[in-house]
Each structure stands twice: as C-alpha cells, then as structure tokens.
Amino acid sequence: MLDWLAGLGRSGLLVIAALGRSGVFLMQSLVGWPRSSEAFRLWVQQVYAVGVLSLIIILVSGLFIGMVLGLQGYTILVDFGAEQALGQMVALSLTRELAPVVAALLFAGRAGSALTAEIGLMKATEQLSSMEMIGVDPLRRIVAPRLLAGFFALPILSLIFAMVGIGGGWLVGVDWLGVDPGAFWSNMQSAVGFREDVVNGLIKSLVFAFVVTWIAVFQGYDLVPTSEGISRATTKTVVYSSLAVLGLDFVLTALMFSNL
Amino acid sequence: MQDYLVEVDKLCFSRGDNPIFSGVNLRLQKGKITAVMGPSGTGKTTLLRLLGGQLKPDQGQIKVFGQEVPRLGRRQLFALRSRMGMLFQSGALFTDMTVFENVAFPLRVHTSLSEQMIRDLVLIKLEAVGLRGARHLMPSELSGGMTRRVALARAIALDPELLMYDEPFVGQDPISMGVLVQLIKRLNQALGLTSVIVSHDIAETLSIADYAYILAGGKVIAEGTPAELQASEQADVRQFVAGLPDGPVPFHYPAPSFRDDLFASEGVANA
Amino acid sequence: MRNQRWVEVSVGGFMLLGLLALVFLAFKVSGLTYDPGRSNFEVEAFFGDIGGLKPRSKVTLAGVVVGRVTSIELDEEWFEARVVMQLDERLKGKLSLDTAAAIQTSGLLGDNYISLTPGIDDEMLVHGGTLRDTQSALILEQLINQFITNSTRD
Numbered sequence: 248m249l250d251w252l253a254g255l256g257r258s259g260l261l262v263i264a265a266l267g268r269s270g271v272f273l274m275q276s277l278v279g280w281p282r283s284s285e286a287f288r289l290w291v292q293q294v295y296a297v298g299v300l301s302l303i304i305i306l307v308s309g310l311f312i313g314m315v316l317g318l319q320g321y322t323i324l325v326d327f328g329a330e331q332a333l334g335q336m337v338a339l340s341l342t343r344e345l346a347p348v349v350a351a352l353l354f355a356g357r358a359g360s361a362l363t364a365e366i367g368l369m370k371a372t373e374q375l376s377s378m379e380m381i382g383v384d385p386l387r388r389i390v391a392p393r394l395l396a397g398f399f400a401l402p403i404l405s406l407i408f409a410m411v412g413i414g415g416g417w418l419v420g421v422d423w424l425g426v427d428p429g430a431f432w433s434n435m436q437s438a439v440g441f442r443e444d445v446v447n448g449l450i451k452s453l454v455f456a457f458v459v460t461w462i463a464v465f466q467g468y469d470l471v472p473t474s475e476g477i478s479r480a481t482t483k484t485v486v487y488s489s490l491a492v493l494g495l496d497f498v499l500t501a502l503m504f505s506n507l
Numbered sequence: 508m509q510d511y512l513v514e515v516d517k518l519c520f521s522r523g524d525n526p527i528f529s530g531v532n533l534r535l536q537k538g539k540i541t542a543v544m545g546p547s548g549t550g551k552t553t554l555l556r557l558l559g560g561q562l563k564p565d566q567g568q569i570k571v572f573g574q575e576v577p578r579l580g581r582r583q584l585f586a587l588r589s590r591m592g593m594l595f596q597s598g599a600l601f602t603d604m605t606v607f608e609n610v611a612f613p614l615r616v617h618t619s620l621s622e623q624m625i626r627d628l629v630l631i632k633l634e635a636v637g638l639r640g641a642r643h644l645m646p647s648e649l650s651g652g653m654t655r656r657v658a659l660a661r662a663i664a665l666d667p668e669l670l671m672y673d674e675p676f677v678g679q680d681p682i683s684m685g686v687l688v689q690l691i692k693r694l695n696q697a698l699g700l701t702s703v704i705v706s707h708d709i710a711e712t713l714s715i716a717d718y719a720y721i722l723a724g725g726k727v728i729a730e731g732t733p734a735e736l737q738a739s740e741q742a743d744v745r746q747f748v749a750g751l752p753d754g755p756v757p758f759h760y761p762a763p764s765f766r767d768d769l770f771a772s773e774g775v776a777n778a
Numbered sequence: 779m780r781n782q783r784w785v786e787v788s789v790g791g792f793m794l795l796g797l798l799a800l801v802f803l804a805f806k807v808s809g810l811t812y813d814p815g816r817s818n819f820e821v822e823a824f825f826g827d828i829g830g831l832k833p834r835s836k837v838t839l840a841g842v843v844v845g846r847v848t849s850i851e852l853d854e855e856w857f858e859a860r861v862v863m864q865l866d867e868r869l870k871g872k873l874s875l876d877t878a879a880a881i882q883t884s885g886l887l888g889d890n891y892i893s894l895t896p897g898i899d900d901e902m903l904v905h906g907g908t909l910r911d912t913q914s915a916l917i918l919e920q921l922i923n924q925f926i927t928n929s930t931r932d
Contacts, residue, residue, distance in 0.1 A: 292785055295785045295792075298789070302795075342808075343802065372599055372602070374600075377595050378601075379559075380591070381560070382616070400792075402795065403799075406800050409807075410803060413802075413807060433809075435811025437836065439808040441803075447798075476869055496827075
C-alpha cells in the first residue's frame with residue numbers, strides 16, 4: 248500500500264516535471280523568434296507540411312460528416328415535420344462542435360504524429376545536436392516554425408471543414424432528400440449567429456491548435472532517441488492530444504454556450 | 508600554458524545516480540590530434556558534449572579557447588560553437604537538404620556571403636573530402652562512409668579551430684576507414700586544426716594521434732603518446748590496447764558464482 | 779527540399795481557401811449582414827411576458843421580416859421586459875405611433891418572434907420611440923391551465 252502510494256507520488260512528480268519542461272520549452276522556442284525573411288520561409292514550409300498536406304483528409308472527412316449529419320438529421324426531423332430545420336441543425340452542430348473537434352482530432356493523427364516522428368527522428372539521428380554544435384538553436388530553427396505553423400493551420404482547416412460539411416449536408420438534404428433550399432438556408436441563417444457560433448467555434452479551434460501542436464512538438468523533442476522511443480512518443484501524441492481536445496472541448500463549451 | 512586549446516580540470520558529471528566522470532583532467536594541445544579512448548559506455552561522447560556546452564558538468568572546469576564553457580550564456584555559447592566543428596557518429600546530416608545545402612548550412616547561418624561565394628566555398632570543402640560530384644544527392648542516397656565525409660565537409664565549412672570527432676571509424680568498411688584516417692590526418696595538417704578523436708578503434712586512432720588518453724571507470728587511467736601507451740606495463744592499459752578479452756575490465760557481468768546459479772531452482776520451479 | 783515555389787503557391791491557396799470558408803460561414807451560414815450601427819431605426823416596447831423571445835429574434839410585419847430584436851432587459855420600475863428592436867431603415871417615418879407589437883410563435887413549438895401591426899395614428903414613430911400597444915407571449919401551458927380551471931368552475 249505504502250509502495251503503491253510512493254509510486255503514485257513519484258509518477259505525479261514526473262508528470263509535473265514534464266509539464267514544467269514543456270512550459271520552459273514553449274517559452275524558449277517562441278520568445279524572441281526572429282522576424283526575418285528566412286524565418287518566414289521556414290514557417291511557410293511548415294504550413295505546407297502540416298496544413299496543405301492535411302487538406303485532403305479534412306476535405307473528405309468534412310464532406311462525409313456533413314452528409315451523415317444531413318441524412319441522420321433528416322430522418323429524425325422528418326418525424327416532427329421539421330425537416331425545414333435541417334440547415335440549422337447541420338450548421339450549428341458543425342460550427343459549434345464537429346468542425347473544431349473533429350478537425351483537431353484528424354490534425355493530431357495526421358500532422359501531430361508526423362511532427363513528433365520527424366522531430367524525434369532528427370533527435371535520434373543527432374541532427375538536433377549537430378545543429379546546436381553548428382551554432383544554430385534547434386528550438387528556433389526547427390521547433391518554433393512548426394509550433395507557429397500548427398497554431399495557424401488548424402483554425403483554417405477547421406473553417407474549411409465546417410464549410411465542406413455544410414456543403415455535404417446541403418447535398419444530402421436539399422439535392423437528394425428534397426428539403427426546400429430556401430428554408431434550408433434561411434433557417435440556418437436565423438439560427439446561426441456569427442459571434443456566438445462561428446467565432447466561438449474558431450476560438451475553440453485556436454485553443455485546440457495550440458494544445459495539439461504543443462503536445463506533438465514537445466513529445467518529439469523530449470522523447471528517448473531510440474526507435475522504440477519514437478513509436479511510443481508518436482502514440483502518446485495522438486492519445487494525449489485527443490484526450491486534451493475532448494476534455495478542453497467540454498470546458499470551452501461550458502464557458503461559451505452555457506448561458507445561451 | 509598558451510598552447511593548450513582545451514583544458515579540462517577535475518571534471519565530475521553524472522547522469523541521474525550514475526556517475527560518468529569523477530575527476531577527469533585533459534589537455535588538448537594546439538595543432539595536434541588528441542585521442543580519447545576507452546571501452547564503450549565510458550562517456551566519451553558525453554565528454555564531447557560537455558566541451559561543446561550541450562551539457563553542464565556537476566563540478567570542475569572546462570575551458571575552451573580560454574573561455575569557461577559552463578559559464579557562458581546562450582548567445583556566447585553559440586558564438587563559441589561557430590569556432591568548433593563536430594563530426595557526429597551517425598554523420599547527422601540534415602535529411603531534408605541536399606549534400607550541397609548541408610555543407611552550405613553553417614555558412615548561410617553564420618555569414619552573409621554572396622551566393623557565389625558560398626558556392627565556391629562549399630565546392631572547395633566538398634573537393635577536400637572528394638565528394639564534389641555528389642553535391643546534388645540527398646543524404647539518404649549516400650553510403651555510410653560518404654555520409655561521414657559530407658559531415659566532415661560540413662564540420663570544416665566555417666574553418667573551425669577545434670574539430671571533434673565522435674567515433675569516426677565505427678561501422679566503416681576497411682576502405683572508407685582508410686579514407687577517413689587519411690582525411691583526418693591531412694585536414695589537420697592542411698588547416699592547422701586542433702582535433703580530438705573519441706574512439707575505441709585503437710589501431711586506427713593511435714596511428715594518427717599525437718597524444719592519447721584512456722578513460723575507464725570515470726577516470727583517466729593512462730595518458731601519453733601512442734608509443735608510450737603501447738609500451739605500457741599497466742595491466743588495464745595493456746588489456747585495452749591489446750584487446751584482451753579478460754583482465755581488469757572483466758569479461759563477465761557481475762553475477763553470483765556459476766556453480767550456485769546452476770544449482771539454484773529460481774525460475775524453473777514450475778517447469 | 780520540395781520546390782519552394784510550389785510550396786509557396788499551395789500555402790497561399792490554402793490561406794485563400796480558409797478565407798473563403800470564413801466568408802462563407804459569416805455571410806451564407808450565419809447571415810451576417812453589414813451592420814450600419816446605431817443610426818438604424820430603433821424602437822422599444824414593453825411586454826408583461828416575453829415567453830421564449832431572445833436577442834436576434836425576428837420582427838415581422840405582415841409576415842415579412844423587417845428587423846431583429848437587439849436587446850432584452852428587465853425594467854425595474856414596472857417589472858416588465860424592455861425589448862429593443864432594430865427595424866429596416868426604409869420604414870422610418872412610415873410606421874404610425876400606435877403600431878401594435880405582439881409576441882407570437884411560429885408553429886406550435888417554434889421560435890418566438892415579434893409581429894407588428896400598423897395603426898391609424900397620423901403621428902409617426904421616430905428613432906428611439908416606444909410602442910405602447912403590446913401583447914405578451916401566449917404561453918401554451920397557461921392557456922391550457924385557464925381552460926381547465928374555467929371548465930371545472932362551470
């Protein structure tokens with residue numbers, strides 16, 4: 248029993264130490280990031296790697312989730328004779344919840360794990376060390392552009408996700424099941440508020456972007472530089488960021504929408 | 508005093524509860540090749556990282572170019588590092604750049620030379636290691652020996668005063684080993700470098716070293732010129748230099764006596 | 779290293795797509811319109827009970843949407859709900875002072891909205907004016923309750 252308690256305390260300390268390290272890591276990477284054209288070029292490259300390369304999966308999943316929402320929503324709403332409200336249902340669920348959350352989960356799986364593996368591999372093959380020995384700080388050169396690119400790319404991906412999803416809902420609801428297009432859009436417009444729904448969804452997505460990228464890059468930088476360490480850290484990235492996204496989503500939803 | 512480029516005094520360093528160095532003294536003479544040898548796991552790579560300021564010692568002094576490395580701030584440290592080059596065990600080329608860009612990298616970050624100048628300098632360095640023709644290849648297309656030669660070209664790109672080699676001969680076939688040995692010696696003479704080689708390939712290392720240290724158990728157990736070391740009567744030095752399987756460094760991992768172990772029934776009770 | 783030009787172009791396209799999505803969500807989905815600010819035509823009305831009326835609820839005239847509710851607050855003197863609504867600027871000077879406002883429900887279970895009925899007064903409503911003739915929300919449960927108590931009294 249005592250052993251068990253001691254073990255608990257020790258792992259608790261380890262968790263706190265890791266948190267502290269990741270905080271210092273974040274500070275060191277971002278404070279004093281140079282605003283040179285070279286830094287900008289590196290950032291653009293990372294936006295390409297985490298954003299543009301995640302576009303396909305975001306587009307396809309957004310479309311399908313929107314179509315499923317349209318189909319499911321229709322079959323439920325038609326029982327109440329309220330299929331006119333399909334537009335508002337699809338749009339609200341996408342802008343408030345599904346777009347930020349699902350985009351963040353997909354991002355963690357597609358871009359987050361890739362970031363962890365890439366940085367981990369650089370560490371394992373001593374590229375980070377050799378960069379340091381050349382006199383270049385890998386936190387600035389490797390880590391900072393990736394962090395900033397992630398912060399930037401995920402909100403955009405989530406906006407695109409919402410747009411494509413609503414398109415998918417429209418496709419199924421209006422084009423296929425015959426909901427009146429005028430009612431679809433006008434109900435949507437009267438129910439969805441720009442500040443309440445679109446901007447709040449965007450804020451959620453910004454928070455998720457911050458957390459997921461931070462976890463991914465830190466896991467890569469902090470891992471044990473062996474092949475086992477890399478595979479473990481990649482798994483950790485996906486698990487931790489998914490849990491963090493879902494947990495934070497609850498907190499944010501409670502803060503944003505509880506008084507509506 | 509003046510002609511020591513690196514001075515290490517009473518260095519102590521431990522990883523967790525595991526002491527790696529306890530009171531190591533080292534001197535690197537200017538313009539010479541110094542070898543640091545020792546069995547695997549004696550922290551030879553750690554020593555280089557301490558010199559480069561990537562790790563901080565628990566106790567003791569490390570002076571490089573007369574500056575105390577552990578006391579330097581981030582900025583000064585990066586300035587200091589631009590005067591040293593390091594060749595990593597794996598080569599550590601940046602995998603997303605071509606050979607040319609890898610060698611150009613230190614030039615681009617530390618100088619503001621024109622593109623033409625950088626090109627000329629890179630070609631000179633690549634020519635020195637005999638890989639000018641391979642400049643468009645990606646690191647993944649290179650063999651192990653070539654990788655290390657490109658890494659060497661990158662390490663000397665800024666004409667450092669101190670060059671550190673981390674296990675340069677590990678895992679090389681005899682031909683690339685010979686090439687590397689020649690290269691290191693030639694570069695040292697041609698560029699007036701001070702080199703430190705960390706290795707456990709005794710024959711190759713001693714053939715080019717001017718002075719050598721042997722590390723074991725966190726201490727320097729012997730030092731001297733290659734000839735002195737080879738003639739040494741000290742048992743542990745003899746074991747290491749001659750490569751004897753058993754001696755002061757035991758062949759067996761600590762264990763209870765073999766006889767007791769055979770008759771013990773632990774682990775086979777349910778067999 | 780990938781072709782730098784292609785990277786730049788595709789990142790630019792990516793940003794444009796994001797901007798397009800934002801514009802789409804703003805205008806097509808949430809119906810955000812250019813808000814000319816306070817210069818609009820704004821009137822207030824007091825109701826005994828607003829039911830489920832919310833900010834951004836519709837204001838209609840003859841069934842046509844002519845404005846939105848901007849704010850709802852409690853008037854602490856009379857304990858009534860003070861509802862401020864923005865109306866279409868084209869109606870300025872055309873609605874009579876005795877225009878009636880009623881809170882109605884779209885369908886049996888739908889949203890609450892305010893329905894306006896023009897009066898016959900010669901004087902016209904001005905910006906910041908007050909609607910006097912109001913009718914509170916019909917609350918289904920209360921109606922049923924009343925119906926039951928009335929029928930048992932008989």
